[in-house]
Structure formats: structure tokens, C-alpha cells
Amino acid sequence: MVEERAKTLENMKANDNTEWVMRLIDRYYPEGSELRRIFLTHSRAVCERALQICDRHPELHLDRQFVEEAAMLHDIGIFECDAPEIHCFGHEPYLLHGRIGATLLRAEGYPRHARVCERHTGAGLSKEAIIAGKLPLPAEDFLPESLEEKVVCYADKFYSKSKLERVKTTAEAERSLARFGVDGLARFKEWETMFG
Numbered sequence: 289m290v291e292e293r294a295k296t297l298e299n300m301k302a303n304d305n306t307e308w309v310m311r312l313i314d315r316y317y318p319e320g321s322e323l324r325r326i327f328l329t330h331s332r333a334v335c336e337r338a339l340q341i342c343d344r345h346p347e348l349h350l351d352r353q354f355v356e357e358a359a360m361l362h363d364i365g366i367f368e369c370d371a372p373e374i375h376c377f378g379h380e381p382y383l384l385h386g387r388i389g390a391t392l393l394r395a396e397g398y399p400r401h402a403r404v405c406e407r408h409t410g411a412g413l414s415k416e417a418i419i420a421g422k423l424p425l426p427a428e429d430f431l432p433e434s435l436e437e438k439v440v441c442y443a444d445k446f447y448s449k450s451k452l453e454r455v456k457t458t459a460e461a462e463r464s465l466a467r468f469g470v471d472g473l474a475r476f477k478e479w480e481t482m483f484g
Contacts, residue, residue, distance in 0.1 A: 306360065313360070313364070316367055322375045331359065334443045339352065339355065339356060342355055355439055358401050359444075361405065362386075362404050362440055363405075364389040364405065365390070366382070366389075368385070369384065374450055386409045387406050387425065389406070390405040393405060403433075408440060408441040410465060410467075411441060411475040412429075414431060415428050438479055438483075441479075445461040462476060
């Protein structure tokens with residue numbers, strides 16, 4: 289496992305194709321800010337896990353570069369949200385961070401990456417769950433569809449921005465997902481079978 293982690297980190301550092309990702313992050317997350325530290329620590333952990341999945345499952349023919357980019361950007365919209373416990377002092381409900389990030393990435397010309405942003409909350413949110421929960425989102429499905437979207441969403445469930453040093457167990461990730469309903473939990477368990 290240590291060798292696998294070292295290989296993944298080495299591959300991340302060697303990839304010059306992700307420089308644009310850091311330039312985009314720099315634009316919204318100022319150097320030296322606590323929010324930047326939280327954002328990067330979380331995103332790198334999610335990215336590392338997602339890339340390990342890519343490396344363990346060559347049979348899935350995942351777009352590794354896209355997974356790396358999308359994992360680093362999946363939470364790009366948090367700065368606009370009201371979540372002071374993680375140094376986000378915006379005005380929008382935290383639940384909207386995926387939609388905010390998607391809007392931002394579409395405006396920057398990255399629609400494929402935007403889809404990951406808007407579909408990673410919970411294990412994706414169905415139209416029915418949005419309506420039933422009276423969530424402040426359009427009444428439509430925001431479910432991961434591509435394998436790459438699913439990998440990033442799955443990897444994200446093991447990390448919290450409020451407890452950066454902790455990696456959730458599968459059971460803890462499942463308990464966290466329970467609040468999004470049984471459908472999300474079923475999707476996560478399916479991904480565990482595919483990627484775990």
C-alpha cells in the first residue's frame with residue numbers, strides 16, 4: 289500500500305498537463321489562506337484515492353488525467369458557501385457548492401469537469417430526493433453517469449473537509465450517506481464492489 293501511494297503521488301507530480309488546474313485554483317483560493325489549505329488537502333486526498341482506483345483497475349479504461357483534474361476541482365465552488373467551520377464565508381448554502389463549481393467550470397470552458405462538480409454531492413442526488421427533501425436545487429437528476437464521475441464521487445466519500453487528517457472507513461462513509469437516502473447508499477455499495 290505504501291508503494292502504491294508513493295507511485296500515485298509521483299505520477300501526480302510528474303503530470304505537467306494539470307498546471308491549468310492549479311492556475312484555476314490560484315484564482316479562487318489565495319495563497320496562504322486557511323481555506324486554500326483545507327481545499328487543497330481535501331482535494332489531494334480525494335485525487336490520490338481516485339488515482340489509486342485508476343491504477344488498480346486498468347480493465348475499466350479510465351481517463352486517468354481527467355480523473356486527476358476532476359478530483360482536484362470537484363469542490364472548487366465551496367468559497368461561495370456559508371460554512372465558517374471550514375473557512376468558507378460566502379452566502380450560499382453549502383449544498384449548492386457543486387452547482388456553483390459547475391457554473392464556474394462551464395464559464396471557464398470545462399463542461400466535462402463541471403459535471404463532476406454538480407454530481408458528487410452525496411452519491412449523487414436524484415430528482416425525487418431533491419423534491420422529497422425540498423433541497424435548494426433544480427428538480428432534476430444530479431447523478432454520476434460516467435465511470436470517471438463515479439470514481440471521483442466514490443473517492444470523495446472517504447474524506448471530510450472538517451476532519452482533514454481522518455480517512456473514513458467504508459462503514460463510516462455509508463453512515464454519512466444514509467442522510468441522502470437509500471438510493472445513494474445503494475449507489476455507493478455498487479461502487480464499492482466496482483472500485484474497492
